[in-house]
Amino acid sequence: MRFYKVADGFEQESAREKLTDNNLKVLLSASPEPGTWKEVALVPHKRAPKREVARVIDSVALPAYARGVIVDCGQVLRLLVTGTPIGERILELALVEPPSFDAWVEDEWVEERLFPGRRRALREFRQLIRDYLSPDAIALQKSIAPAV
Numbered sequence: 001m002r003f004y005k006v007a008d009g010f011e012q013e014s015a016r017e018k019l020t021d022n023n024l025k026v027l028l029s030a031s032p033e034p035g036t037w038k039e040v041a042l043v044p045h046k047r048a049p050k051r052e053v054a055r056v057i058d059s060v061a062l063p064a065y066a067r068g069v070i071v072d073c074g075q076v077l078r079l080l081v082t083g084t085p086i087g088e089r090i091l092e093l094a095l096v097e098p099p100s101f102d103a104w105v106e107d108e109w110v111e112e113r114l115f116p117g118r119r120r121a122l123r124e125f126r127q128l129i130r131d132y133l134s135p136d137a138i139a140l141q142k143s144i145a146p147a148v
Contacts, residue, residue, distance in 0.1 A: 023080050023104075024087045032067040034084065039070045046074035053077065056095070059122040066133045079125065083133040091132055093125045101125065103132055105141075 032038040037057050041047055053070060056077060062068050067086070071078040079093040090104045099121035103111040115121035131137050 023090050023092060026069055026071060027067075027080055027082050027086050027090065030069045031086070032069055034067050035062050035064045037062060037068045037070055039072060041072045043072075043074040048072050048074065048077055056122065060126055060129075063129065063134070065135060066129050081129055081133065083138075089132055089138075091125075091128060093121060095121065101128060103128070105132070 026040060030038040030040050039053060053072065056070060056079065060068075060079065062081070065083055066081050067083070068079060068081040071080060077095045079091075079095070081091040081093075083089055088106060092102045094100045094102075095118055099115040099118055101111070101113040101115070101121070101124075102109065115124065
């Protein structure tokens with residue numbers, strides 16, 4: 001019964017839109033260069049261990065067509081990756097338990113995925129970056145997109 005009281009009035013679509021807007025704001029504010037990561041701490045007095053952030057950066061080397069922000073939420077790291085222009089495609093990997101992936105293409109939420117563990121999530125995230133952000137993948141997606 002407590003859950004229903006907490007969730008009463010919750011609008012999932014509105015929450016999703018706010019998250020997308022927030023991710024875009026973080027990416028635009030950090031403005032990472034192509035092929036690089038930038039770190040943003042949301043809770044300055046409570047940060048993830050530096051070795052954990054370094055391990056994530058080492059695990060997910062960004063290709064030249066991608067740029068990323070590691071959002072340090074204290075106990076949780078979120079990885080936001082986009083291409084050029086910033087925000088046209090946004091990929092998010094939340095390193096929670098279980099790790100989760102979300103993708104937005106032109107403000108439309110197109111995929112959600114859960115992973116059994118952090119290592120697998122980081123490994124598959126590298127491929128997801130190629131699948132969504134590589135010039136070849138974008139060209140292929142645009143060639144098969146239905147005409148509107």
